[in-house]
Amino acid sequence: MVVESNCEIPENLFYYIEGKNTVWAKLEGDLLIVGITDIAQTMAGKVVRVRIKKKGTKVEKGKPIATMESGKWAGPVPAPVSGEIVESNAEVEKNPILVNQDPYGKGWIVKMKPNNMEDVKQLYSGNAAVSKLKELIASEKLSCKRL
Template sequence: MVVEANCEIPENLYYYIDGKNTVWVKIEGSDIAVVGITDLAQTMAGKIVKIRIKKKGIKVERGRPVATLESGKWAGPVPAPVSGEVVDSNSEVEKSPVILNRDPYGQGWIAKIKISNQEEVKQLLTGQQAIQKLKEIITSEKLTCKRLQ
């Protein structure tokens, strides 16, 4: 785990980074992408008060929303890091969205997507490349991450 400005960056995950939108991905088996928002994203959003996640069976395209978040100061999409079909969504975060602020890499997972194009996984950032890009966002946004209790 790399920590920069109190922002946790797990080294064992893949990352989809589009501007300030930062999403993590964990591959389960060979074709399931577990998706969530990063520590940076939850900090930038502030206290998340609502999340709408695409329902099971819905097809999503890379870069298009798999969910929509709302906080007191921000509303916007959670982009799908890969194309595929939503096979599961986290009903717990829909009931209690603040979980995303408290545990973005654990209980705060958002959706599971059955990957339809494995080539897209190769386009996700990992390791030092991901860490460097996330550090650049932390610096440019002057972020110090904090988790809500």
């Protein structure tokens, strides 16, 4: 785990990084568990609502798997790869603050089955992910905090 300005960056995850949108993905068998990064939850502020696409929904890479609202932000959570949502985290819909409190654990958003496992290899990982996320932290002058 790399910690930069209080922001946690687990090195064992894959990352979709598009502008300020940062999403993590963890391979579990042939499924990806997807959530937002510590950086994203800090930038969003206290999340008050999460609406997740339903199980069985097919999504293209970069298109929303969920929408989130906080006091200062509302927007999409992008899919890191194209695929199908096989499970959504009902706990996060009931208790959105989980995204802020435990973004890499209980705050996961969906489990999805990628159309093509090769797409996962296109995501940022390891040192490349860490340096890209450190750049974002520096450019936004962020210091992460959990609620």
